[in-house]
Amino acid sequence: MTSLVSTLLYMRIKDKRALIDMTALKNICTEILQKGIDRYSRPMLLGIVSRIENNDYEIFSVLSHLNVIKEDEIYRLDGVYCRDVFKTKETIAITEIDNIPGMKLHPLYDGFPIEVYISSPIIVDSQVWGTINYSSIEISETPFSEEDIQFNESCADEIASVISKL
Numbered sequence: 310m311t312s313l314v315s316t317l318l319y320m321r322i323k324d325k326r327a328l329i330d331m332t333a334l335k336n337i338c339t340e341i342l343q344k345g346i347d348r349y350s351r352p353m354l355l356g357i358v359s360r361i362e363n364n365d366y367e368i369f370s371v372l373s374h375l376n377v378i379k380e381d382e383i384y385r386l387d388g389v390y391c392r393d394v395f396k397t398k399e400t401i402a403i404t405e406i407d408n409i410p411g412m413k414l415h416p417l418y419d420g421f422p423i424e425v426y427i428s429s430p431i432i433v434d435s436q437v438w439g440t441i442n443y444s445s446i447e448i449s450e451t452p453f454s455e456e457d458i459q460f461n462e463s464c465a466d467e468i469a470s471v472i473s474k475l
Contacts, residue, residue, distance in 0.1 A: 330475045335380075337471055338370035338441075341464050345443050346372060348460060352445055355423075358431070358468060359439040361386060361395055369439060375446075390417055391428050391440045398437055400429040400462055402453035410448045424448045427457065429465040433472050441465045 342356035355378065358370040364386045371380055386392050394401050403426045406414040412424055428442030441464050 334468075334471060334475065335370050338468060339372060341441070341467060342370060342372040342443075345441070345461065345464060349427075349443060349457065352447055354446060355444045356442070358441050359389075359391060361391070361437060361439050366391060367439075388417065388420070390415070390421075390423070390426055390444070391442060394428045394430050394440050394442070395437050398430050398432065400427070400458050402427040402458055402461075404449045404452045410450065422446065427453055427461050429458075429461045431465045431469050431472070433469050438469065438472060441468060 338358040342358065346356050354374045356372040357368060357378065360367040360369040366384045366386045366389045368378055368380050368382045368384075371378055386395060390401075403412055403415075404410070404424075406412055410424070412418050412422075412426065423444040423446055425445040425447065426442065427444075428440050430437045431439045431441060441461065443461070
């Protein structure tokens with residue numbers, strides 16, 4: 310009986326610690342998202358840290374002026390722009406498609422019309438854990454710079470570093 314009580318107590322402590330770790334991680338992600346929204350010269354209206362698992366795309370942390378997307382919402386991976394980042398494990402930065410400003414030619418545009426998009430994979434233990442991405446509904450005449458891409462990748466690396474320590 311005593312070992313059962315000890316086991317249950319240990320599980321409660323472990324679960325509580327995991328909850329504290331996730332809360333801390335969400336807070337860190339929100340701070341990083343704010344840095345990105347502040348940094349980009351174009352108006353970024355949406356910043357997301359996602360968690361991708363079993364073809365599900367979960368909104369892990371979100372910073373938005375639109376209030377359209379909320380934390381903990383889950384979408385099918387094939388229905389979100391980050392699907393290509395997940396597949397290639399590389400940053401994607403789009404301000405136009407086929408010399409047409411914006412993203413009207415993207416296959417997902419009709420369901421979620423955004424005009425500017427940058428996303429980098431968050432890689433933990435050689436696997437894509439999720440993504441950090443920013444998007445806007447306003448067209449930008451200026452493509453993302455190499456510094457923009459490096460900044461986004463460093464944010465993804467920072468999140469990955471925190472996750473690997475949990």
